[in-house]
Every structure is written in structure tokens, then in C-alpha cells.
Amino acid sequence: MGVWKGIVGKGFTPEGFAQYITTVSFPLWRPQFVVLHNTAAPKLSQWHSVTGQQRMANLENFYKNQQHWSAGPHLFVDDDLIWVFTPLNTPGVHSPSWNAISWGVEMVGDYDAEPFSPQVRDNAISALAAMYSALGRDPESLRLHKEDPLTTHACPGRNVHKADMIQAVAARIASMHPGEHAMGATG
Numbered sequence: 001m002g003v004w005k006g007i008v009g010k011g012f013t014p015e016g017f018a019q020y021i022t023t024v025s026f027p028l029w030r031p032q033f034v035v036l037h038n039t040a041a042p043k044l045s046q047w048h049s050v051t052g053q054q055r056m057a058n059l060e061n062f063y064k065n066q067q068h069w070s071a072g073p074h075l076f077v078d079d080d081l082i083w084v085f086t087p088l089n090t091p092g093v094h095s096p097s098w099n100a101i102s103w104g105v106e107m108v109g110d111y112d113a114e115p116f117s118p119q120v121r122d123n124a125i126s127a128l129a130a131m132y133s134a135l136g137r138d139p140e141s142l143r144l145h146k147e148d149p150l151t152t153h154a155c156p157g158r159n160v161h162k163a164d165m166i167q168a169v170a171a172r173i174a175s176m177h178p179g180e181h182a183m184g185a186t187g
């Protein structure tokens with residue numbers, strides 16, 4: 001699928017990620033919405049058996065050298081940090097119908113088998129709020145990977161509820177912009 005695009009490979013606190021995304025410019029590519037995933041493997045219970053930096057290196061090896069893809073998802077969100085994997089200003093590879101028009105966000109965990117971690121959920125809400133703020137778009141456009149008609153598996157697991165995530169992201173954005181009108185009012 002083309003030349004490997006490289007990774008950012010850095011972990012950010014929610015506040016750090018919100019600051020980081022303001023430094024990213026989008027001269028060539030600007031996504032329209034976010035596709036939400038869970039990693040399934042590794043599970044959250046397995047994730048911290050190696051460091052986050054080692055996870056990034058392992059994932060780069062997987063997508064680049066085993067899958068032979070040009071990129072992977074944009075973010076991996078764990079219970080501590082928001083890891084930026086594929087650079088945010090280039091298309092990733094994560095959801096066949098929507099790679100060209102979306103950011104891919106992986107939540108660490110298998111949310112068919114594990115309860116939805118409140119820490120992962122909260123970090124994902126922070127990440128999505130920062131992303132939708134950067135786009136100036138309404139989080140109603142959030143999609144789950146399993147909604148992609150071309151995907152073959154149920155991702156994320158059933159313990160992740162789309163309406164709950166959209167409502168929480170909208171509330172987070174509103175709290176970030178007190179006194180402003182709703183996002184997306186201008187299109």
C-alpha cells in the first residue's frame with residue numbers, strides 16, 4: 001500500500017494533546033470525522049506489560065513490516081496517555097471505507113471482553129473533543145469502525161456506546177468554549 005509514512009510515537013496527557021493539536025497544520029489533507037476503534041489485541045490488561053514507547057515501536061513494526069501498509073491509525077488512547085501514531089495531517093489506514101476522510105482513534109482494550117475502562121473513556125473523550133475542536137465540526141459525525149460496511153469485525157466491542165461517547169464529547173467541547181455558540185454552526 002505504498003511507502004511507510006512514519007510515526008510520531010509520542011504520548012501526551014489530555015492537556016498536552018489539546019495543546020499539540022493546535023500546532024498541527026493541515027495544508028494537504030483535512031479529515032471530516034473520527035472513526036472510533038478498540039485494539040482488541042492487546043487487551044488493556046496486557047497493554048502495560050511493555051512501555052508505551054515499546055508499544056509504539058511494536059505497532060510500527062506490525063503495520064509497516066507485517067501488514068505492509070503505508071500507515072496505521074492516528075491515535076492509541078490508553079488509561080494514562082494519548083499516543084499519537086500516524087501523523088494527524090496525513091490519511092491513516094484503519095477503516096476501509098473512510099481512510100481518505102477520517103481520523104482513526106484506537107482505544108486500548110477489548111470492549112467485548114473487558115469493561116470499558118473509565119480512564120480510557122475519559123482520555124478518549126478528551127482526545128475527541130480536541131480533534132473535533134480542531135476541525136470545527138460537530139461530534140455527531142463520530143462513527144464506529146463496525147459501521148463501516150466494508151469492515152469484517154465488530155469494533156469497538158459492545159461495551160462502547162456511540163450515543164454516550166457523542167454526548168460526552170459534545171459536553172467536553174462545550175466546557176472548553178464557555179459562552180460560545182455550538183460547534184459546526186457554520187458548516
Ligand SMILES: [Zn+2]
Binds near residue numbers: 155
Ligand atoms: Zn477497528
